[in-house]
Amino acid sequence: MPKKSRRSRNTKPIEQIKIAKERIAILISEAEKVNEEKLSKRHVELAKRIGMRYNVRLPKAAKRKFCKYCNTRLITGWRTKKGMRYNVCKSCGRTIRFPFRKRL
Numbered sequence: 001m002p003k004k005s006r007r008s009r010n011t012k013p014i015e016q017i018k019i020a021k022e023r024i025a026i027l028i029s030e031a032e033k034v035n036e037e038k039l040s041k042r043h044v045e046l047a048k049r050i051g052m053r054y055n056v057r058l059p060k061a062a063k064r065k066f067c068k069y070c071n072t073r074l075i076t077g078w079r080t081k082k083g084m085r086y087n088v089c090k091s092c093g094r095t096i097r098f099p100f101r102k103r104l
């Protein structure tokens with residue numbers, strides 16, 4: 001019987017995690033391309049859900065492109081203050097912050 005490769009206890013098989021990552025990447029790139037806000041929101045929602053199920057985080061770039069509260073694409077640019085980047089979501093009005101690094 002072939003031995004199943006597992007990262008550790010209570011995690012999904014590596015192959016499944018790999019597929020999950022691929023699907024997330026596809027969904028995120030679709031969400032960026034699509035013009036319709038509703039559809040883009042839905043893509044991000046699905047990507048997040050897959051990430052939750054398979055214990056996979058969204059790529060860092062994706063976290064900066066979409067509002068983490070309502071999954072809407074962020075249109076406005078980032079502002080920096082005291083080593084943090086700020087962005088305000090157009091649809092829910094909440095502020096999203098990220099620590100600012102000099103070079104990305």
Ligand SMILES: [Zn+2]
Pocket residue numbers: 067068069070071072089090091092093094
């Ligand atoms: Zn929002």
